[in-house]
Amino acid sequence: MATFQLEFVSPEKLLLSRPVEMAVLPAAEGEMGVLPGHAPMIVALRGGVISVREGGQETERLYVPGGFAEVTPTRVTILADEATPVAQLSRADAEARIAECEKAYAEAAVEATPEKRDAAMARLLSARAMLAAAEAV
CATH class of the missing domain: 2.60.15.10 (F0F1 ATP synthase delta/epsilon subunit, N-terminal)
Incomplete structure (x- = not known):
């Protein structure tokens, strides 16, 4: 092929x-x-x-x-x-990353520009994708 x-x-x-x-x-x-x-x-x-x-x-x-x-x-x-x-992803690491990203997004939602809020949301969605991949193993 x-x-x-x-x-x-x-x-x-x-x-x-x-x-x-x-x-x-x-x-x-x-x-x-x-x-x-x-x-x-x-x-x-x-x-x-x-x-x-x-x-x-x-x-x-x-x-x-x-x-x-x-x-x-x-x-x-x-x-x-x-x-x-x-195979090396950890559910605990992914959950910790999600918690950090949720906190950063909550702060950005109050104080930041729309661009910073969008970037914080992208990091949160990425962390959730990490968790989904870790759970699929």
């Missing part, structure tokens, strides 16, 4: 670089499947799970709290501050 190069980059290092058959990305507009030959685009990622398929099977699932992806017909480059294998 045809493949494309998948690269996952964080500010510190290259996390993943290998040919894959398919990747499913948590794009801001909804889940997005990428196959070889995909139309070029740059998409924002929301908090969620990136699934990687190789050899006809899902081989990897990584939680990202957000980021960006550049898609070309032969390559997908994902830029994110962090990536955690879904």
